[in-house]
Amino acid sequence: MATSILCFVFSGMGAGKTMDLLRIAYNCNEQGIKPWLLTSSVDNRHGIGRITSRSGFQQDARPIDQSDNIYNLFVDENSKEQIDVVLVDEAMFLSNEQVWQLAKIVDDLGISVTCFGLRSDFQGNLFEGSAALMAIADEIKTIDTRCRCGEKAIMNARIKDEKIVREGAQVQIGGNESYKAMCRKCWGMPC
Ligand SMILES: [Zn+2]
16 A cells, blocks of 8 residues: 655746646546545635636635634545545645644545645745645655746745835735746845
8 A cells, every 4th residue: 555645746836736736636537536626715816616727727626714624624525425635726825733634634544635835925934834834744846947037936926017026915815916936036135
């Protein structure tokens, strides 16, 4: 029996994380492996409970807010239909506690969990969910993203009126800001 693991796949904005998640979900379904898809209810631009990639592919997912106990939700869902793997999109928005709930699904129930998300916010700080995943995931992977200059893009810049924004709330959705993955040098030092 394969060992079950908690895996964190991070990348910059626009690297195709969601596409990767949907591809895995599709492959699972093809092979008769039942995935359970979760996404954050924070980002509801495409409607709550739906995972949508930039290229337009989408799939329904269980929306999670920070008050949900994911372990309990899993047990409940699994009693209706047996789940084989868990795939989480927008994992940076998980709470520290919820990452531990995912770890419990792996450790106590032997189900692998793969989380996709950003590592750091527009100010270069770890998100809560990403910090917990960086700390306790069995495997950490990154999807290569390139900056406009060709260097590896590891930062996420918030752009408004073609300028990098440095101040504001960590999560700001629905405004006219956009996000761009950049290398550390192009993103600029905050000091
Ligand atoms: Zn650059």
